[in-house]
Amino acid sequence: MKQITDTILMVRPVNFRMNEQTAVNNYFQKKLDKSNVNSLATEEFDTFVNKLRDVGVKVIVVDDIKEEDTPDSIFPNNWVSFHSDGEIALYPMFAENRRKERRLEYFSKLEEAGLKINNIVDYTSAEEDDIFLEGTGSLILDRVNQKAYCAISPRADEDLVIEFCEDFEFTPVIFNAYQSVKDKRLPIYHTNVMMCLAEEFAVICLDTIDDKKERKNVVKHLKMDSKEIISISEEQMHEFAGNMLQVQGAEEKFLVMSARAHRSLNVEQVKTIEKYCKILSSEIETIETCGGGSARCMMAEVFLPKA
Template sequence: MQNKLAQPFYPRHGQYADAVVVVPPKEFQFNEQTAGDNEFQTPLSLTTETVQQRAMVEYERLVNGVREAGVTVIEFDYPLSETPTPDAVFPNNWFSTMADGRLITFPMASENRQVEVRPEALSTVLKQAGWAVQGVDTFSQYIAVEKYLESTGAMVMDHHAGVIYAALSQRCDETVLDEYAAHIGYETVPFRTSLPSGQSVYHTNVMMALGEAFCIICDEVIEPTQRRAVIERLMANKDVIHITIEQMNRFCGNVLVVITESGKPVIVLSQSAYEAFHPDQLQRLRQYGELLPIDVTTIEKIGGGSVRCMMAEVFLPRI
């Protein structure tokens, strides 16, 4: 494995990135390979052409909304391959970026999502946009032993505290999680979850989101023996906003805070999530940033992910 980072990874803007990578959904459709453990996916009786047209409209709505808010958006229009990549619109699952200039790639659980991992092409796009990629590290070797860790889908990070919160699942193996955490100098808070079906939450970032001073979490899905410890850890430095399973299913946990060029935090969430939050919860969130709801209904229903999944944070230094 690559050398451990000389210092823990602390972004230059603290918890928040000032730029995100997005990927157009030009092959978007219901992904049979991921549906087995993603209960948020719902097939719709629409033609592939209609689905992709609607998804593209929603993608452009996100890009335009985030840009108009004052946040840098880098579009990675990836090259097509022989294997379609229906979930490419969710790039935050296969890579992360580091403040020291490293791009890190991760082991994806589904074969058609493994095809999304294109570090060379992404590095070129990032460099052209003015960000310094000074090396690529990978954990993809774990695919050979069927162990997976799907980046910031599987991990929710508190950069101020140097802590990774992670719901263990098929897509979040504890061995890989521990190695990654040691690699960047962070501590882990792993826990197990159970949905009403008995299945685990497929990605941590659909049940929780972190800001510098707040946390959104559906803690009722955490195993009872671990729930109290997780919440107490969060309450040590966060305003904890509890959401229900119903709100989680409306993607209230799939929220990302980004920062504008002027240093203003913007809380990006879907229209579905915005409408599912209670008025008092929205009032609490407004203390921590401007709310930016975006309608991505088709992508949510068919893809089983929302706006946070559609944005991969850029913490790289500028050239």
């Protein structure tokens, strides 16, 4: 069982903009008054993909469909996850216009790349009951130790987390995480903006876990699995310093993040990360501002076996 992969699925945007349906509980999103938002986002996307490919990461790019009007399709990790036993999970999405992002035809691209799909586990009927669990946005998977960390929110239902864990044989590590919005503590919409789990370390904003017992429990699990904890501040989290993903390049491992997240890190944090792997960062300011998601959200990790 591996924690990181060298194969990533990414979706090239055609209708990217601030999604008004997700802005209700994604407090990272902002509207940009520019007419060329999609072309700026596409430029950032292409540069990012090239940087990943340059270090030997296998990036399978699929194109979004203009007619569907799916402004957040650039973030595929919310609707699908790929597992080493050939299973695929499909997830129920909070925003109605995000449900159209789930396109099974993308999977033929993976099969063309020589990967094997054995089964699809479909949780999407939960949408009918207004129950949601947004993929590896909500679930931070420790694939080696079979643990699923999850911050409960309107987009991550506790019972569905437990159901996923039973189906995929993970142990749930469930907690609540909050951010300050206009003097209120409100739930963080996705766990992966406050936490990143790599092979030997975790980048996490512990300050968002207001309940001391819950915080202690998360730390206990990370230490139990010998993860070095790199704490980030809430301020750094708002620069997307929690939204990172470790990937395997041709010869080296990389922690992938946005340029904005990279700039927010202090010398000590960078030094600790670089003990374990190199940092690869790319400028995705338009995507972050309008989408309220960053580098990690753009990459759906592919762990499927070879056919």
